Amino acid sequence: MATTLERTIEHRQQTWPAALLASQTFWVLIAVIFACIFLSFATDSFATAKNLYNITRNVTFVAIIALGMTLVIITGGIDLSVGSVLCLCSMVLAVVMHAGYSIEVGIAASIGTALLIGAFNGVMIAYLGFPPFVITLGMLSIARSLAMVASNNTVVFQFGPDHDKLLALGGGAWFFGIANPVLYMIALALLTGFVLRWTKFGRYVFAIGGNEQAATLTGVPVRRIKVAVYMISALAAGIAGIIQTGWLGAVTTNIGAGMELQVIAAAVIGGANLAGGVGTASGALIGAALIEVIRNSLGLLGINAFWQGTFIGGATVLAVLFDRVRNFRQSE
Amino acid sequence: MAVLELANISKHFGAIQAVSDVSLSLEAGQVVGLMGDNGAGKSTLVKMIAGNFRPSEGTMRLDGAELVLHRPVEARKYGIEIVYQDLALCNNLTAAANVFLGRELRRGLGPLRILDHKRMYKRAGEIFRELKSETRPRDLVKQMSGGQRQAVAIARTMLSEAKIVLMDEPTAAISVRQVAEVLNLIRELRDRGIGVILISHRMPDVFDVADRVIVMRRGRKVADKPIASSSPEEVTGLITGAIEQV
Numbered sequence: 001m002a003t004t005l006e007r008t009i010e011h012r013q014q015t016w017p018a019a020l021l022a023s024q025t026f027w028v029l030i031a032v033i034f035a036c037i038f039l040s041f042a043t044d045s046f047a048t049a050k051n052l053y054n055i056t057r058n059v060t061f062v063a064i065i066a067l068g069m070t071l072v073i074i075t076g077g078i079d080l081s082v083g084s085v086l087c088l089c090s091m092v093l094a095v096v097m098h099a100g101y102s103i104e105v106g107i108a109a110s111i112g113t114a115l116l117i118g119a120f121n122g123v124m125i126a127y128l129g130f131p132p133f134v135i136t137l138g139m140l141s142i143a144r145s146l147a148m149v150a151s152n153n154t155v156v157f158q159f160g161p162d163h164d165k166l167l168a169l170g171g172g173a174w175f176f177g178i179a180n181p182v183l184y185m186i187a188l189a190l191l192t193g194f195v196l197r198w199t200k201f202g203r204y205v206f207a208i209g210g211n212e213q214a215a216t217l218t219g220v221p222v223r224r225i226k227v228a229v230y231m232i233s234a235l236a237a238g239i240a241g242i243i244q245t246g247w248l249g250a251v252t253t254n255i256g257a258g259m260e261l262q263v264i265a266a267a268v269i270g271g272a273n274l275a276g277g278v279g280t281a282s283g284a285l286i287g288a289a290l291i292e293v294i295r296n297s298l299g300l301l302g303i304n305a306f307w308q309g310t311f312i313g314g315a316t317v318l319a320v321l322f323d324r325v326r327n328f329r330q331s332e
Numbered sequence: 333m334a335v336l337e338l339a340n341i342s343k344h345f346g347a348i349q350a351v352s353d354v355s356l357s358l359e360a361g362q363v364v365g366l367m368g369d370n371g372a373g374k375s376t377l378v379k380m381i382a383g384n385f386r387p388s389e390g391t392m393r394l395d396g397a398e399l400v401l402h403r404p405v406e407a408r409k410y411g412i413e414i415v416y417q418d419l420a421l422c423n424n425l426t427a428a429a430n431v432f433l434g435r436e437l438r439r440g441l442g443p444l445r446i447l448d449h450k451r452m453y454k455r456a457g458e459i460f461r462e463l464k465s466e467t468r469p470r471d472l473v474k475q476m477s478g479g480q481r482q483a484v485a486i487a488r489t490m491l492s493e494a495k496i497v498l499m500d501e502p503t504a505a506i507s508v509r510q511v512a513e514v515l516n517l518i519r520e521l522r523d524r525g526i527g528v529i530l531i532s533h534r535m536p537d538v539f540d541v542a543d544r545v546i547v548m549r550r551g552r553k554v555a556d557k558p559i560a561s562s563s564p565e566e567v568t569g570l571i572t573g574a575i576e577q578v
Contacts, residue, residue, distance in 0.1 A: 005461065005464060005466060006461070008466040008468065009457050009460050009461055009466065009467065009468055009469070010457065010468075197447075198446040198447050199446065199447065200436050200438070200447065203425075203429065203433075203436060203447060206422070206424060206425060206429075207422045207425060207429075207433055209424065210422030210423050210424035210425055211420065211421065211422045211423065213420065214420035214421055214422055214433070215422065215433070215434075217404065217414075217416060217420045218420065218433045218434035218488075219404075219405040219408070219434040219435075220433065220434055277422070277423070277424035278424060
């Protein structure tokens with residue numbers, strides 16, 4: 001009796017290969033790899049250095065924001081304002097630098113704006129009980145409008161004395177020819193993964209998504225964590241905005257329009273569950289990669305760009321369908 | 333010696349008198365069944381001990397020292413642990429993560445301290461072993477049976493040196509076999525010298541595991557006697573009011 005109890009408690013129900021095979025992220029990764037292999041053979045232009053450089057760089061903006069979004073989604077929330085926040089932060093950076101301030105001041109102002117917006121969203125949601133959907137939908141509208149006000153709806157393409165520094169920050173490749181944005185993305189993904197797995201904060205983010213009531217009863221500072229999560233989401237959008245500004249070399253008031261949906265799709269394809277409690281940093285990256293590979297390949301295969309939405313939407317549904325099928329099997 | 337003593341505790345919400353003039357004591361290693369109909373004041377009484385409400389009148393003493401609680405989190409500091417009716421577990425986390433929720437073990441220095449998963453799994457495993465429950469620390473709670481979930485909720489109370497464990501309907505809505513498991517868990521707590529207050533509607537459970545039974549009706553304590561000298565019929569009479577007081 002004692003030995004069977006011992007054995008039961010020590011027994012691991014799932015070994016790591018089994019856990020890997022059961023994860024949605026893993027299968028999406030396989031899909032990405034297969035798509036890449038297929039495209040390398042099917043087209044001449046896919047596996048070229050230039051195209052790979054473009055793909056990896058294009059992935060980053062969605063992926064960086066998806067990292068922040070993943071945290072929000074794990075707590076069971078949603079942040080619809082990220083596209084507009086990206087635009088506003090880019091615009092704040094552009095306007096401040098255009099006015100003759102240094103890049104440091106511009107970035108500080110931009111990040112300050114992001115944190116302020118995130119804090120506003122978070123406080124409204126955590127302390128005043130607004131549904132995340134409503135408050136961030138409002139912010140989607142407000143932030144873009146503020147970007148128009150800040151720039152008088154013009155295109156900013158001159159960034160004052162530190163113009164070249166900004167362009168190098170976003171457009172350069174300082175390390176083995178890898179585009180800078182990719183390096184930022186990898187660093188931020190590692191950081192997010194570390195926080196989720198190894199810190200109390202990460203544990204609490206999952207706990208809130210799993211059972212908010214339970215988290216409160218066991219002394220988890222639920223409200224503070226929620227505010228922090230929305231601040232991180234806005235911060236991710238701000239960082240993506242800064243990098244994108246450096247890469248594009250110009251800011252218009254329509255950048256990031258509709259981006260929130262791509263970001264949410266990336267997180268969901270990567271395995272985040274909109275009901276809360278589930279999500280990973282690697283999933284956000286892989287989801288973003290799948291979307292970009294689909295977009296890129298349609299172009300290379302000569303398929304009309306109008307089909308893009310169909311394929312990305314289909315991939316989203318398919319990824320979640322896989323998860324549903326697995327759940328059905330488990331419940332039987 | 334009594335570990336917990338309540339003297340003339342009353343609680344009113346506006347004009348509503350939820351608990352009036354209740355005194356009771358709980359010994360270490362004793363299981364007290366707290367019974368009463370809905371609205372009899374059991375939950376209000378327990379919530380005062382748990383720090384959710386403050387009594388309007390009366391005093392509470394823990395190990396002889398006066399106990400004043402402002403928030404539920406404080407109760408834990410004094411060695412008062414609560415197992416909630418809905419168990420308050422996170423389905424998406426492992427058993428060990430749930431056991432340690434809110435008081436995670438960490439290693440490292442200063443701001444760089446990271447979660448010590450290994451030690452938490454090990455300690456949770458030890459607790460399940462002590463509880464003689466077949467619960468694996470690495471399993472997700474959503475894959476667990478009702479009895480295992482109870483074990484996780486109860487394991488939480490064993491992390492620190494709890495003096496008192498308050499249990500709100502731990503045997504509601506679980507299968508017969510699991511009820512037996514939970515009653516065994518309660519006995520384990522008792523054998524470790526912990527005082528247990530068990531709120532329950534289920535007469536057989538209380539008569540099976542409790543040493544004493546306290547019956548409340550309309551905010552008043554109407555009975556407080558050893559389980560051996562009472563009977564289910566008497567307790568039913570006391571709950572409904574057919575028997576006024578004993």
